[in-house]
Amino acid sequence: MLSIINKGCLLMWVVLTLGACSPLPLSQALLSFYAALDQAPAEAHVSLAVLQQLDPLLLRPSSLYPQLDDTPLPVLSALYRYHQHCSGLPEGLPVAIGQFEQALCNNTALPASWFAAHPISMLGGSTAWHYLQRHPQASLAMQNLLHVRERPQALGGIGQLSDDNLDALANGQTWLLQDGNLWRQHQQQWLRYAPQVWQPLAQKADIMLVAATGQCDLSLGTLCAHPLNSYARWWRALLGAAALLTALALAWGAWQRRRMQQRQRFIVQMLTHELRTPIAQLGNVVEYFRRDFDDLPPQAQSSFGALADSVQRMRQMAAASQHYLSGDGSRDVLEMPSTVGLSEWLNHITESYTDLTFCLDTDRRVALPLYWVSLCVNNLLDNAFRHGRAPVRLHAVWHKGKLTLTVSDGGSMATGSLTRLRHLCSPHAGMGLGLTIVQRVMHRLHGRLTFTTNPTTFTLELPCDSQK
Numbered sequence: 046m047l048s049i050i051n052k053g054c055l056l057m058w059v060v061l062t063l064g065a066c067s068p069l070p071l072s073q074a075l076l077s078f079y080a081a082l083d084q085a086p087a088e089a090h091v092s093l094a095v096l097q098q099l100d101p102l103l104l105r106p107s108s109l110y111p112q113l114d115d116t117p118l119p120v121l122s123a124l125y126r127y128h129q130h131c132s133g134l135p136e137g138l139p140v141a142i143g144q145f146e147q148a149l150c151n152n153t154a155l156p157a158s159w160f161a162a163h164p165i166s167m168l169g170g171s172t173a174w175h176y177l178q179r180h181p182q183a184s185l186a187m188q189n190l191l192h193v194r195e196r197p198q199a200l201g202g203i204g205q206l207s208d209d210n211l212d213a214l215a216n217g218q219t220w221l222l223q224d225g226n227l228w229r230q231h232q233q234q235w236l237r238y239a240p241q242v243w244q245p246l247a248q249k250a251d252i253m254l255v256a257a258t259g260q261c262d263l264s265l266g267t268l269c270a271h272p273l274n275s276y277a278r279w280w281r282a283l284l285g286a287a288a289l290l291t292a293l294a295l296a297w298g299a300w301q302r303r304r305m306q307q308r309q310r311f312i313v314q315m316l317t318h319e320l321r322t323p324i325a326q327l328g329n330v331v332e333y334f335r336r337d338f339d340d341l342p343p344q345a346q347s348s349f350g351a352l353a354d355s356v357q358r359m360r361q362m363a364a365a366s367q368h369y370l371s372g373d374g375s376r377d378v379l380e381m382p383s384t385v386g387l388s389e390w391l392n393h394i395t396e397s398y399t400d401l402t403f404c405l406d407t408d409r410r411v412a413l414p415l416y417w418v419s420l421c422v423n424n425l426l427d428n429a430f431r432h433g434r435a436p437v438r439l440h441a442v443w444h445k446g447k448l449t450l451t452v453s454d455g456g457s458m459a460t461g462s463l464t465r466l467r468h469l470c471s472p473h474a475g476m477g478l479g480l481t482i483v484q485r486v487m488h489r490l491h492g493r494l495t496f497t498t499n500p501t502t503f504t505l506e507l508p509c510d511s512q513k
Contacts, residue, residue, distance in 0.1 A: 071252065071263050071272055078250035082229065085246060087236040091201035094233065100164040103171060103192045104215040106208040110169045125168055128175075142167055149179055160190045171195060201237055210267070218266040222256055248273060320359075327356045354397075358416075382412035384512045387448075390415065391441055394422055400435060401426070406442040410512040413448070417486050418507065421494075424479045425452040425503045432456070433501055448509045453502040 102108045111121050123135035124146065131150035134143060141163050148155055155176065166172045173190035177183060188196060193211070197204035206214065210221045210228075214235075221228035225240035247254055253271045261269035331353050338346065388408040395403045422439075429437045433454030440451040483505075484494045492507025 071270060074250045074252045074272070075263065075270055078247055078252055081246040081250065082238065082243060083231075085238060085242050088226070088239045088242070089201035089237040090234050091203060092234045093230065095200065096203070096235070099189070099193075100161070101215060102165045103190075104203075104211060106194070106211050108165045108169070108171070108192060109194055112165070112167045112169070116167055121167060128168060138167075145172060145175075149175065152179065154180070154183075157186060157190065160187065164190065165192075201235060203235070213267045220254075220265040220268045222254065222268055227254070324356070324359050328360065331356050380414035380417055382509070383415050384410055384412050385415060386410050387441060387443065390419075391439070394419060394426075395439060398426055398430065398437070400430075400437065402436055402438045404438070404440045406440075409443055411443060411448060411509045412512055413509050414490060417490060418505075421483045421486055421505055422450060422452070424483050425505070428479060428503075429454040429501075443509070443511065446508055446510065448505075448507055450505040451502060452504075453500050456501045458498050458501055 096104070113121070116124075120135055120137060123133065124138065124142075126132075127134050127146055128149070134146060138146075141159075145155070145159075145163065145166075147153075160171075160173045160176070163172055166175050168175070171190060171192045173187045174192065174195045177187055177191075188199065193200060193204035195204070203211075203214070206221065206223050206228075210223050213221060214228075219230040225244075227238045227240075227243045229236050229238070251273045253273050254265070254268050255271065257264060257267055257269045259269075262272065263270040331349075334341065334345075334349055335353070338349065341349065386408060387410075388405055390413070391403065391405060395401050426437070426439065429452055433456040435455055437452070437454045440453075442449050480494075487494045487505060487507060490507050492505060495504045495506070496502070497504075
């Protein structure tokens with residue numbers, strides 16, 4: 046260990062020596078770069094006056110999220126339910142927000158001056174965006190009242206900036222770097238230069254522009270300017286140190302990861318063990334109610350099915366967890382497959398959805414990890430009924446060792462990317478979280494989740510063996 050420390054000190058001395066031996070005229074190089082950039086074509090631009098006319102909140106990334114700092118979570122939850130169902134407006138809301146939600150539910154038009162005075166919704170995003178979900182015909186008149194992220198192609202692409210860069214722009218910084226594109230505030234406008242335009246000019250001026258994360262030879266707000274030759278020498282000197290530190294970090298990380306896995310495994314094992322007794326007791330209660338089902342009040346009878354189904358799911362979850370935690374060398378397998386008839390299994394899943402159209406090409410017995418696949422299918426069906434439009438369809442087909450389950454509805458989404466969809470839907474009723482769980486479970490089962498639009502369709506594909 047002492048020899049490693051001595052080598053590290055030697056490398057740091059080399060780095061400092063190389064940094065001290067590069068007296069390049071950086072300020073003159075920057076002036077040369079500025080002059081060349083003035084003559085270069087900008088990929089996009091937007092007037093600073095146009096941005097200054099926007100309400101400052103329409104530039105802040107934090108405005109896109111629920112206003113938890115100003116409003117208790119129960120009030121926001123009640124407001125969201127009213128926003129979805131137009132029933133039960135919560136008390137304690139600001140008068141303007143209450144008027145806005147009632148206007149949305151009653152399809153009452155609001156003047157643009159109202160949105161200018163109240164630009165941000167308590168649920169996150171601009172009030173204009175929420176208004177346009179129910180009044181799309183007002184889109185042209187409301188563009189200037191939308192958050193920049195809600196119109197990413199407008200204003201020269203300002204809405205495509207990251208949260209840090211968008212905050213920096215709102216705070217008055219004049220240089221930004223995003224995905225290789227250079228943003229510069231110059232002559233009362235913001236200019237965006239493509240990498241193939243500004244990088245050759247920087248190399249010609251013998252400078253390197255990077256994000257400001259450490260020591261800067263010359264700071265340009267969120268960027269650092271380094272002499273190009275000095276930067277290259279620093280890179281060569283740091284390469285050896287980086288290799289050594291990477292090896293140490295990998296060893297340390299592997300040890301910490303092993304400790305964390307052991308700790309997590311112990312906690313899950315303890316919880317699974319402790320839950321077995323309550324689950325068994327709940328099962329006894331369900332059996333008691335089942336014997337006396339005819340004597341239960343009508344309201345209790347209608348709730349009995351949901352209780353019994355929940356207890357069954359808890360039993361399946363405990364069994365799946367017990368298998369995963371067993372020390373039989375198959376920990377990478379979430380659940381041992383069970384042989385079941387496709388029609389029997391899918392009928393059990395679909396019987397709780399009254400308006401579902403279900404189609405099965407050919408019935409056969411297959412080996413499936415029932416708990417986890419059922420969890421994925423139920424997630425997609427719940428999302429379709431909650432967020433989509435009728436009709437909702439489930440289509441199942443087995444072909445050459447692969448089971449394909451397709452859930453579709455009559456809705457349509459603008460985005461065709463599953464990652465983008467999870468990001469957009471994460472604030473809405475847990476849809477983004479549910480899709481993340483489904484995608485991770487399918488990955489562990491060596492399957493995949495795909496998404497297409499027009500109509501909205503989610504497809505689960507996973508390998509499974511047919512049983513005779």
